[in-house]
Amino acid sequence: MQLEQPTGAVFVQTTLKVLGGKWKLLILWYLKDEPKRFSELKRSIPNITEKMLMQQLRELEKDEIIVRNVRSTVPLKVEYSFSDYGKTIIPVLIPLCDWGKEHLQRINS
Amino acid sequence: MQLEQPTGAVFVQTTLKVLGGKWKLLILWYLKDEPKRFSELKRSIPNITEKMLMQQLRELEKDEIIVRNVRSTVPLKVEYSFSDYGKTIIPVLIPLCDWGKEHLQRINS
DNA sequence: CCGTATCCTCTACGATACTG
């Protein structure tokens, strides 16, 4: 019995692992159009703790979806933005958003 | 200060709630082309426990993504399939799958 | 065959305080 080839089932799971954190989709959505500073993200997502924001950003960075850019000015300036590779995930985000919108309308009526 | 309108950020989160369980995407993928019996799903996903399979199916049913169809024959025959509404989520699954495939190739090289 | 009922583990997430 030989190893099976990955199938569609494996692929969808793979994507979910990258996007699956509680805040990741949210973060990516806010980063989609323009780079944002740490504090800007924090303000955009009031409920998130600094620890979680940090953690999720690091994971997205490790998956090479986003890029961390540091200016060693005073005060410190750190910007997060999509990497070129990360941008390939935007076509995935759009249908996700569209369906969520429809679904929200459905369950609210 | 009035309540804000839902934005794209909220929408993506909504979709993730429906698809977010550890096994849901996997289950949906196997159900995508044809209805499957409980035992067939169990066989397709060897690592899942009956409890988890049951639980995730129930949640997908509650979200009206899938439909449970019972034949009271002996032995019992229960089939799960996409609802008409559930089928609207397939266009979301496809990009998810495509990106996962590309990503797998990327991290394996 | 298709579940339910217990009990248990583990980790994702959070609250809070502190630092370069």
Add this chain to the structure above:
DNA sequence: CAGTATCGTAGAGGATACGG
């Protein structure tokens, strides 16, 4: 401003046994 370090908790997920 942009983080790190600790400690704590809820709930998702799992193992196992049993029931219609």
